[in-house]
Amino acid sequence: MKPLNNKPKQHHNELLSASKLILAGLLLLLGLSLPAQHVTSNSCTENCHKRTVKKDILHGPTATDCTICHEPNGKAHPVEDVSAFTFFAEGAELCYSCHTEIAEQFSLKYVHKPAKNGECSECHEVHSSNDPKLVFTQAPDLCFFCHSDFDDNRATATSVHTASYTGEACLQCHSPHASTQRRLLVGNNRELCLSCHNKIIKKEDGALLANIEKHLSESTHEHRALGKTCTGCHSPHISELELLLKEAFTLGNYVEGIEDNFALCFQCHDTDLLNVETTTIGTEFRQGDRNLHYVHVNKVKGRNCTNCHDVHAANNSKLIAETVKFGRWDMPLNYIENDNGGTCATGCHKEQHYARE
Numbered sequence: 001m002k003p004l005n006n007k008p009k010q011h012h013n014e015l016l017s018a019s020k021l022i023l024a025g026l027l028l029l030l031g032l033s034l035p036a037q038h039v040t041s042n043s044c045t046e047n048c049h050k051r052t053v054k055k056d057i058l059h060g061p062t063a064t065d066c067t068i069c070h071e072p073n074g075k076a077h078p079v080e081d082v083s084a085f086t087f088f089a090e091g092a093e094l095c096y097s098c099h100t101e102i103a104e105q106f107s108l109k110y111v112h113k114p115a116k117n118g119e120c121s122e123c124h125e126v127h128s129s130n131d132p133k134l135v136f137t138q139a140p141d142l143c144f145f146c147h148s149d150f151d152d153n154r155a156t157a158t159s160v161h162t163a164s165y166t167g168e169a170c171l172q173c174h175s176p177h178a179s180t181q182r183r184l185l186v187g188n189n190r191e192l193c194l195s196c197h198n199k200i201i202k203k204e205d206g207a208l209l210a211n212i213e214k215h216l217s218e219s220t221h222e223h224r225a226l227g228k229t230c231t232g233c234h235s236p237h238i239s240e241l242e243l244l245l246k247e248a249f250t251l252g253n254y255v256e257g258i259e260d261n262f263a264l265c266f267q268c269h270d271t272d273l274l275n276v277e278t279t280t281i282g283t284e285f286r287q288g289d290r291n292l293h294y295v296h297v298n299k300v301k302g303r304n305c306t307n308c309h310d311v312h313a314a315n316n317s318k319l320i321a322e323t324v325k326f327g328r329w330d331m332p333l334n335y336i337e338n339d340n341g342g343t344c345a346t347g348c349h350k351e352q353h354y355a356r357e
């Protein structure tokens with residue numbers, strides 16, 4: 001992919017100004033100059049500025065009248081170089097003077113920095129373009145001009161949300177201009193995710209991803225960590241961790257029971273539930289003051305949190321799953337809670353009770 005310094009626009013500009021200088025020099029040698037007052041599209045493009053109209057799609061006004069934007073100011077052109085013309089308005093104002101409908105968009109709460117700065121021509125070719133909507137190139141490459149980190153780190157990332165880089169790519173979720181939503185999102189963060197994760201997805205490597213939307217809508221208890229977003233835990237783009245996770249969470253049935261392996265959870269939950277052997281306040285999962293989280297998890301071959309909890313949602317309180325994956329077996333937990341504790345009868349052990357008092 002193209003790094004920032006390959007921005008085609010810059011080449012385009014350099015070429016233009018180079019040819020402009022040469023032509024200006026030639027005209028000077030011949031003692032010619034074009035009187036600025038009579039500049040029309042034809043005289044501009046036929047004599048010198050062929051490149052401005054060279055690409056497939058012409059920007060409306062460029063086809064007929066260059067001076068609608070570049071107002072001659074009386075100086076001779078090209079003898080006195082570009083200062084022979086002045087924009088009749090600066091930055092975005094120039095654009096809004098015709099695109100009145102779009103000016104409204106830019107008054108929304110969140111405006112993309114380059115648009116806010118009136119740098120419309122950082123993304124749009126103001127004269128002619130090979131891409132629809134007069135952009136220099138399509139997303140995601142257009143976005144990589146400035147957000148090159150989204151591209152650079154892809155090859156070495158542990159997980160990539162390929163969906164974010166294909167098709168409409170970034171524009172599936174972001175507006176290039178402005179939005180009523182944080183981060184220029186085109187919709188509610190969570191709804192955006194669920195608009196695709198409403199079916200079982202088969203990944204390129206054949207692995208299947210669960211239908212999250214169905215699971216959430218069929219569960220009575222949802223993890224409060226979800227709320228309005230999925231991105232408390234997952235990155236929508238790339239991650240150094242598996243499953244696009246933002247903080248470490250080791251996958252699998254067995255895991256060494258140390259804090260670092262569950263950093264994701266301990267951003268919000270108290271580590272006492274893992275670390276203290278006896279407690280009457282650190283956790284509700286205890287027999288008297290004996291911490292049963294400690295018993296199950298805090299050892300070299302500890303049981304992962306996901307052996308008992310479903311991190312998204314469940315039909316038991318405390319997100320206790322009905323079944324958990326153990327290889328090819330959907331192992332039932334048969335959890336029943338009561339006021340003072342609960343009961344489990346799982347594939348791991350016969351029916352066991354715990355009582356806090």
Ligand code: HEC
Binds near residue numbers: 126
């Ligand atoms: C819709 C307004 C508009 C019209 C119409 C227009 N231009 Fe421009 N032109 C611009 C803007 C804006 C820039 C500055 C681009 C930038 O900042 O990258 C520019 C820059 C230029 C430049 C400086 C070199 C460059 O591209 O960076 C030249 C030369 C030029 N225009 C020639 C023309 C010619 C010739 C026409 C008619 C065929 C024309 N323009 C029509 C808006 C316009």
Ligand code: HEC
Binds near residue numbers: 097
């Ligand atoms: C003098 C009037 C005028 C000015 C000034 C002007 N435009 Fe345009 N622009 C047009 C017209 C006319 C069209 C063609 C509209 C259509 O086909 O519906 C157009 C089309 C476009 C399109 C393509 C829209 C589409 O749906 O395909 C973009 C993008 C665009 N302009 C951006 C800009 C930007 C950025 C600026 C400021 C640098 C600008 N325009 C300044 C008149 C103008």
Ligand code: HEC
Binds near residue numbers: 099112114119124
């Ligand atoms: C970060 C890149 C970027 C910047 C900056 C930017 N645009 Fe755009 N613009 C786009 C893209 C991409 C599209 C096409 C959107 C689509 O297809 O959904 C677009 C579409 C448009 C259109 C076509 C109508 C529409 O909404 O689809 C107009 C007009 C336009 N832009 C004008 C502007 C003006 C005026 C500015 C500056 C105030 C500006 N743009 C700044 C990337 C940009």
Ligand code: HEC
Binds near residue numbers: 145171
């Ligand atoms: C001309 C440079 C440029 C281009 C091209 C560009 N961006 Fe940006 N973008 C920025 C800058 C500058 C910021 C502000 C960064 C900051 O404040 O740290 C930004 C911020 C953002 C943000 C965060 C907004 C927020 O509220 O925090 C998003 C999302 C974004 N860009 C998406 C895109 C997408 C999608 C594209 C391609 C359609 C794109 N950008 C193309 C320069 C650019």
Ligand code: HEC
Binds near residue numbers: 150163170183231236
């Ligand atoms: C599936 C939806 C989705 C797609 C596709 C997507 N993003 Fe995002 N993006 C988001 C969400 C959601 C956030 C807010 C994340 C948060 O709040 O932690 C975000 C945040 C951002 C930010 C703000 C800084 C940050 O990292 O949080 C930038 C910049 C950004 N995206 C650029 C891009 C670019 C560039 C692309 C295309 C390569 C892209 N996004 C594709 C959903 C998406």
Ligand code: HEC
Binds near residue numbers: 162172201231
């Ligand atoms: C446009 C459809 C689409 C949207 C929107 C979307 N996804 Fe995905 N998601 C996919 C597809 C397809 C895959 C499997 C291939 C891949 O990695 O992209 C996937 C994979 C994933 C994975 C598993 C990654 C892995 O390494 O196995 C997670 C986690 C995920 N998405 C979370 C999210 C989140 C969070 C959001 C919202 C910010 C979101 N998705 C929005 C289509 C989408």
Ligand code: HEC
Binds near residue numbers: 208223229230
């Ligand atoms: C509290 C953190 C957290 C939140 C919030 C969260 N996830 Fe997850 N997600 C995880 C963890 C941890 C896993 C791995 C679970 C496992 O190994 O059983 C996972 C796994 C996934 C997977 C892979 C499922 C599979 O079958 O392998 C997808 C897809 C996914 N999440 C999407 C989402 C979506 C969409 C949302 C928002 C509705 C969301 N997640 C919210 C932590 C979270």
Ligand code: HEC
Binds near residue numbers: 225309318
């Ligand atoms: C972004 C913050 C956040 C993250 C990250 C997070 N949680 Fe939560 N979790 C919460 C909140 C808030 C509650 C609701 C607590 C309450 O109601 O007292 C909750 C509740 C729970 C519950 C049920 C407790 C109850 O009172 O219903 C369990 C079990 C749980 N989380 C496990 C996990 C696991 C396992 C992880 C790591 C994969 C994790 N959480 C990551 C915020 C988070």
Ligand code: HEC
Binds near residue numbers: 304305318341342
């Ligand atoms: C062996 C099964 C099991 C494992 C493994 C397990 N939990 Fe629990 N957890 C429970 C049970 C059962 C409860 C409900 C206790 C009650 O309220 O009766 C619970 C409750 C919770 C709560 C609610 C607050 C509390 O402590 O009572 C949180 C948060 C929680 N677990 C997080 C985790 C995290 C994080 C992990 C992994 C480090 C984990 N659990 C591993 C069974 C388990």
